[in-house]
Amino acid sequence: MSLTDARQRTAPLPASSRLIPLLALACAVAVGNVYFPQAVAPLAAAGLGVSPGAAAGVVTATQFGYAAGIFLLVPLGDRFPPRPLLVTLLTLTGLGLCAAAAAPALPALLGASVLVGAATVIAPLAGPLAAGLVPEERRGVAGGTLLSGAIAGMLLSRTAGGALGERLGWRAPYVLAALLTLAVALLLSRTLPRSAPPSRQGYPRLLAEPLRLLRTEPVLRRSCLYQATVFAGFSAAWTGIALLLTGPVYGLDAAAVGLLALVNAGTMLVTRYAGRQVDRRGPDGVNLVCFLVVMVSAGVLALGSTAGASGLVALVAGTLLLDVGMQSGMVANQVRIYGLGADVRSRLNTAYMTCAYLGGGAGTWLGTRAYGHFGWTGVCALVALLASAGLLRHLGMRPGVPA
Secondary structure, eight states: TTTOOOOOOOOOOOOOOTTTHHHHHHHHHHHHHHHHHHHHHHHHHHTTTHHHHHHTHHHHHHHHHHHHHHHHHHGGTOOOOOOOHHHHHHHHHHHHHHHHOOOSSSSHHHHHHHHHHHHHHHHHHHHHHTTTOOGGGHHHHHHHHHHHHHHHHHHHHHHHHHHHHHHHHHHHHHHHHHHHHHHHHHHHHHHHHHOOOOOOOOHHHHHHHHHHHHOOOHHHHHHHHHHHHHHHHHHHHHHHHHHHHTTTOOOHHHHHHHHHHHHGGGGGGHHHHHHHHHHHHHHHHHHHHHHHHHHHHHHHHHHSSSSHOOOHHHHHHHHHHHHHHHHHHHHHHHHHHHHTTTHHHHHHHHHHHHHHHHHHHHHHHHHHHHHHHHHHHHHHHHHHHHHHHHHHHHHHHTTTOOO
């Protein structure tokens, strides 16, 4: 029987006014661990004596590790209380970052990156937790707040990673990330409330449940496809931007990638507005606007292929549009899937986020190769193509049919 037809509701956890912002902080630090390597990879290439393309594998390894962690570990959010689970994962992430900082060669760094990506899955666990802390009509705003934290970590980590790496070497950002992660683990261990998990199912059944949900829930499949296509384009664009800015066209250093990300930090304010629009108008209308915004961003980004002030302005404007489209779509998709059942939110989010980050990892891989074969224009064309695929699926929906 579909979850849409029969839902079991669990009682929400008692909320405190500070818990949602605290979870947003945890999301910022955890998500930052996935994205600061994009700014640090060119420095690691020089430090380890490998090509920039080979060092970009660190980004891919982290993202695929994140996808694996979502699939293997996030279902445990329905099985174990959130406090010990989140604290344990953050501690493992901190240890993985320490290992990455000490890596003597690229293979060791790649292995540590997979571990960091797999363990730093705090945001996919925080989303279902926050959805149970607030009334249904406030889930869009709560999701927007968490996403604001995640986006802040995504963007500011690039800035801090690039600047710190330029001054102190590529290992320094990993050390700082480890300290921040362990500090957040300590904070959550003291502030998260005690609660009972909603499920007593064994791990094998929890692991199989996201696949069953993907098979039986057309709304979930659609949301997964939407985010996978947009996030693939987002990852391809930012991977290509690092290569473009530090390559012969612009000849800038890794800090420039971080500064571009810092300019985009203002877009995290959009997520709360997007959440309010989802609460008022529903997620489908927001998704439509997001696809169109991403397609427009690809055209604007293509103008950044020429060096100089005009090219930089195009990159700033294009990444602003791209970030707004991706973030707003994420809010809409998660609100849609969280409505399918309170007692399986972690498993719903597992299926959704696994698909999203598989798309992101594929986008990074495709973006690196598109840049190598066709240059920056090829990356922008890839972004437009991916968004078009999602838009065509969205326009092909029949009224009243959830698929």
